[in-house]
Amino acid sequence: MKKVYWAALSYMVLGLAAGLYYRELTKAQEFTGDTQLAVAHTHLLALGMLFFLVVLALDKAFGLAGDRLFTLFFWFYNSGLALTAAMMLVHGTMTVFGAESSAAISGIAGLGHILITVGLVHLFLALRKALPAGKEAR
Incomplete structure (x- = not known):
């Protein structure tokens, strides 16, 4: 249970840091367009x-x-969430600096989404296994 708590706490810190990074980078670069940095914080x-x-x-x-x-x-x-969030930050930063995006970034982000999906499947399998069996459990 403690590793789940530490994961939640770590993502809180990372989420807040991502919001600060977005705000400060776009302000410093005087960027006003759309960027994936805007949603990395909420993700x-x-x-x-x-x-x-x-x-x-x-x-x-x-x-x-x-x-x-x-x-x-x-x-x-x-691992999937870390990979996906990292690619959002990379892609968003490239957008702010006007750099051209690459298919590799999209591919790596897609791999992150696949890992998240595999993780969710395992969570639901673990939940199904942990639920009580029998008529009284309905």
Whole structure:
């Protein structure tokens, strides 16, 4: 359970830092257009901090943390979210500086989304396994 708490806390710090980075970079460069930096902040807070706070409650209710499926969820999801957020920051920074984007950035971000999906599948498998069985559980 503690690793889920630390993940939520880490994403809170990263989300707030991403918001500060967006604000200060665009102000320093006098940039007024659209950039992915604007949504990196909310992605990290929602998909990171808030999501892991919900997972913390689910872990408390169902004791998921000891299960192998939960461990797989945790590492797939975190690696996918970190990769996706990093590519948002790279792409957004390139936009602010007027640099041309590349297909590699989109491909790596896509890989991050795939890892998030694999992680979510493992979370739902762990939840299904942890739910009580039988008629009385309906």
